[in-house]
Amino acid sequence: MSALLTVKDLRTEFLTRDGVLPAVADVSFDLKRGEVLGLVGESGSGKSVTGFSIMGLVDAPGKIAGGSIVFDGQELVGADEETLRRLRGRRIAMIFQDPMMTLNPVLTVETQMIETVLAHESVSRAVARARCVEVLGKVGIASPSERLGQYPHQFSGGMRQRVAIAIAMLHKPDLIIADEPTTALDVTVQGQILYEMQQLVSQSGTALIWITHDLAVVAGLADKIAVMYAGRIVEQGPADDVLSNPTHPYTRGLLDSVPATTTPGQRLRQIPGSTPSIMQLGAGCAFEARCTRATSACSLMPDMVTIGSRSTRCWNPIVQQPSTASTESVA
Template sequence: MTNLLSIKNLRTEFDTRNGLLPAVADVSIELARGQVLGLVGESGSGKSVTGFSILGLVDLPGRIASGSVIFDGQELVGCDQESLRKLRGKRIAMIFQDPMMTLNPVLTVETQMVETVLAHEAVSKAVARSRAVEVLGKVGIASPSERIGQYPHQFSGGMRQRVAIAIAMLHRPDLIIADEPTTALDVTVQGQILYEMQQLVSNSGTALIWITHDLAVVAGLADHIAVMYAGRIVEYGTAEAVLNDPRHPYTRGLLDSVPTTTTPGMRLRQIPGATPSITELGASCAFAARCNYVQTACTQMPEMSSLGAHQVRCWHPLMPGHVTKHSEVSR
């Protein structure tokens, strides 16, 4: 299967008072048309910066220091801004966690959606408006033909997010990067949005990168999962393999932290310690200070290595069927 998106050894840095901060380091991802990738990790792990880097939306003092982002045969790293503008919204769309990063508060939803269509397609305003109304209905906006004439402040937070999602879906793009877009939505609406996304992927072959910290969401949505920690991908594989048989201790810890996996009457399992500051990372494995299986080799950062259905960045990956003992996570 030909890849729509191929990221190789991506590194994105930010210049800070404490030196260069590698928010994304050595990230490699491949994604085919019609596939869904769940990009999972804690806050600050580099998930959102990875999404911004794909679209060339990293502003100073940040920059893509090295690596390659090839979209449908076109190299995007170093690409001129005009070429990127033609791709954004039309062939690659991004849904932000905050809908007001998409919506202009002084323009009606109709103006914003119609102009989005007209910016990339030579169609009449009537056709553009009709498409906008149709997509608003698909994301659960009641009476879309009337509400399209309203301003963002006349919508609730959850409704604004649905409008932002609708704008991303207007052109049936080749790739959608969704940065935790359903975090502010209730469970019922979240399910509706996920269903519409699945339909879009299935019917039009759109590829989807779903950035989240919620493993329950990607469990029912993603084909593949990439787990990020401290700017690096530490485990990558099919959703079934990663969720049912994780090989990296961090992935195992994330799964053990889910309340539904804890035996009734026992304390909630947790990963000891806290995520290290990226500015203070040394040469060792970033997870070493929190890992129950740390050994001498962990003083050096491991490379990604293939292990069955997984790629794992670990010197001592867990064995198949490994079950974490409660004593191991509550030391």
């Protein structure tokens, strides 16, 4: 099966008073229909900017400075706004971390959902409303017909996020980009939404990019994982392999810092130091100052190399037997 989405050498920059900030650099991955990619990393690693770049939502002073984004055979980098507008919502949808970035507080949910349908399809309002009721029911909102007439403030945080997911599902898009949509929700609601997204992917063949800093979430959701650090992907491959036997020291550090993988009574392991400013990155590996495996070779930026089933950006990758930090223990 050919890839639905192919991102190649993507570079997204922001012009600031202090110079050019390369928020995303040399990012490459592909995604097939029905696949789930977990895009993982700390805050500021470039995950969300990657998603916005795919959607064509990078506004000035930001711009896509290089690379290619091919969606179903169509190049999106350099595409005109009308082309992107036709794709957004209908074939590519995005779920934001804050549902109020999707919902207008002064309009009823019914108005917002129906207008979303009518923006891309010539159907009657009755047909559009029936679809809205159906989709709200699929995301677990009880009495969807009655709740359509309510305003966003009349819903709880979890219910607002369900509405935002329902809006993303209205046109059964080929690709959904979910930008940490469950971060602010309690564990029970989070689990319900993850289940609903899994059902959507399995039943409709929708491809999903799940952006998160939470490895426990992607452990049970993603088919593939791409780990980002300081604007670059440092490791990617099948989820089970990346989580059970990581090759990049940063991925290893992320896994070691998960409480579930720490022996009770022992101190929680952590990555030393802090994420560097992207504005101040040198020519070498951005993780060098925090890495216990760093050598003189790390003064130069490594290329992505293939190790087994995955690729990694490291001069001194971890090559060993699978660790005890398995997918099950992370989850």
